[in-house]
Amino acid sequence: MWDDHQAMDLLANSLFMLVALMVIYAAGQWALSLPVLPLKTVSVSGNSGNGKLQHVTREQIESAVRSEFIGSFLTLDLNVMRHAFGKLPWVRVASVRRHWPQNLEVTLEEHVALARWGSNALVNTHGETFNAASDEILPVFDGPAGTSHDMARQYAVFTELLRPLQQRIERMNLSPRRAWRVHLDNGTILELGRQQMESRLARYALVYDYSIAQLNRPLSYVDLRYPDGFAVRTEVIPRVKTSR
Structure with missing residues (x-):
């Protein structure tokens, strides 16, 4: 009988943990779907000493952001943005990272x-x-x-x-x-x-x-x-x- 109680307790605890994890996951998905933490700024710089870009224009950068930006600060796909910047003329390598709480930092290495x-x-x-x-x-x-x-x-x-x-x-x-x-x-x-x-x-x-x-x-x-x-x-x- 004691063994039956122990087995039941173990089963109950396991079910409780499973339900708790499902609730946490669902809450996380719901939170991510909310329009929270909207992206405020996108800062773009070159990788040269002064950080200035020699060839990539502001218009090209804005076009890349408009065409590929989907989501919020948390849900934005960095790989998609990296690919969008990497397709610009004169860009050799593009790196993109989040900067808490609501900024996106982009560094572009231009071809020489x-x-x-x-x-x-x-x-x-x-x-x-x-x-x-x-x-x-x-x-x-x-x-x-x-x-x-x-x-x-x-x-x-x-x-x-x-x-x-x-x-x-x-x-x-x-x-x-x-x-x-x-x-x-x-x-x-x-x-x-x-x-x-x-x-x-x-x-x-x-x-x-x-x-x-x-x-x-x-x-x-x-x-x-x-x-x-x-x-x-x-x-x-x-x-x-x-x-x-």
Whole structure:
């Protein structure tokens, strides 16, 4: 008989706990459905030192909030908002979090344009391609699909090697056979080939002042693929005749 009472007490306690949990859950769902804690402010900043955004506009931010904001401070789906901000032009990464009691904090990492990818896209400093409008004067990368990371990495190396000559890269070409060609801002084309591109360009920079520059003529083409030297093609300067 004692065992029967103990079993009944255990069953009663279990039922009580189950009912209590159901009541708490129902109350929580009801509370969340109420229009309590409405969202008051959405603060948006960049992840740069001063927190300012360089490209994303206020209108774009407001449009993203209007199109995707559903619910209150507690029920708002942060993943949906993060995706909405992440789709904006120039946004690389968006982070969204609640700030008690009624604020939403959004931090946007913007792309930093490094170059143009052909004529239709841009390349950021991570070597990623993205679509956005820009009036900035940028070098052009022209290569097979999926090579933007390699081209961004080589651009950084080539730029550093050319820095002592104060020559700037205007365009880089990477062929399907992985051959590199560099167009400089002075009109010269450098043929680097598929191997030892960095050592070839370093040799060009090393001998430029006391060999190439001594030609005193604009260069149109330099082939650096030779093991012990290079071939140079100069621009033809037309002769000017004057009549007396």
